[in-house]
Amino acid sequence: MRSTPATAALTRAGVGFVERTYSHLADGTSYGEQAARALGVDPRQLFKTLLVQVDQRLVVALVPVAGQLDLKALAAAVGGKRGQLAAPAVAERATGYVVGGISPLGQRRRLPTVVDDSATAHPTVWVSGGRRGLQLELAPADLIALTDAVVAPVSR
Numbered sequence: 001m002r003s004t005p006a007t008a009a010l011t012r013a014g015v016g017f018v019e020r021t022y023s024h025l026a027d028g029t030s031y032g033e034q035a036a037r038a039l040g041v042d043p044r045q046l047f048k049t050l051l052v053q054v055d056q057r058l059v060v061a062l063v064p065v066a067g068q069l070d071l072k073a074l075a076a077a078v079g080g081k082r083g084q085l086a087a088p089a090v091a092e093r094a095t096g097y098v099v100g101g102i103s104p105l106g107q108r109r110r111l112p113t114v115v116d117d118s119a120t121a122h123p124t125v126w127v128s129g130g131r132r133g134l135q136l137e138l139a140p141a142d143l144i145a146l147t148d149a150v151v152a153p154v155s156r
Contacts, residue, residue, distance in 0.1 A: 004130030005096065005106030010138065013146055017138040020126075024100070024133035031100040031128075032065030035135050039126070042066075046126040046135070047119060049102045051091035051111075054080035058094050060104055060113040060147070062127065067116070067155035077114045077152035101131040104147050113149040115140070120151065 003011075010017045022038035024031075036043040043066035050061045054075045063069045071083040088099045096108035104113060104127055119125050119140040127143065129136040144151060 004103070004134065006103035006128070006130035006136065007106075009106035009146065010136070010142075013142075015138060015142045015146065017136050017142075019129060020135050020137065022133055022135070030065070031132065035126075035128075036065050039135060041126055041135075044118065045122050045124070047104075047116070049104045049128055051086040051094060051102070052083045053086050053090075054078055054083040058086060058090070058111050059083070060107075060111050061154055062104055062113065062115045062119070062143075062147075062149070063155040064116060064118055067118075070154055070156045073152065073156075074114055074154045077150055077154055078112055097128075097130055098132065101128055101134070103128040103130040103136070104143070104149075105136075106130060110148070113147040114154055115144055115147070115149040115151050116155040117151050117153045118155065119143065 032048040036046045046065045047062045075083040
């Protein structure tokens with residue numbers, strides 16, 4: 001398997017993880033929903049990586065595929081007032097990944113990160129591995145530690 005910045009970051013940190021690939025289809029469905037179906041993973045355990053402009057700064061939000069991001073709760077979690085999803089080009093430039101393959105790990109520059117508190121209810125969670133068609137399974141505590149994330153209820 002070809003390494004990505006996300007898998008390289010996990011390997012460097014000595015964190016255990018599982019890589020799973022699937023055939024990504026450009027069929028217009030949600031990247032996360034497609035991954036959950038293809039891998040047979042509970043969509044409450046597979047987390048999508050979203051970039052949000054909170055006031056004047058970019059923030060990474062990780063929420064379950066089965067839910068939606070609560071922008072107001074995310075802004076409050078990082079001490080901001082308002083949040084809106086970042087444009088795809090902004091997200092790609094900031095992270096070094098393409099939309100649909102944005103991993104919370106190994107990003108071009110470290111951004112404030114918030115993980116929805118539902119992640120801690122699972123023994124493992126799944127996140128993008130840094131390219132479309134690649135998901136990584138790891139312990140939520142490792143994800144939180146490696147991203148230096150705040151844990152807060154940010155999904156509905």
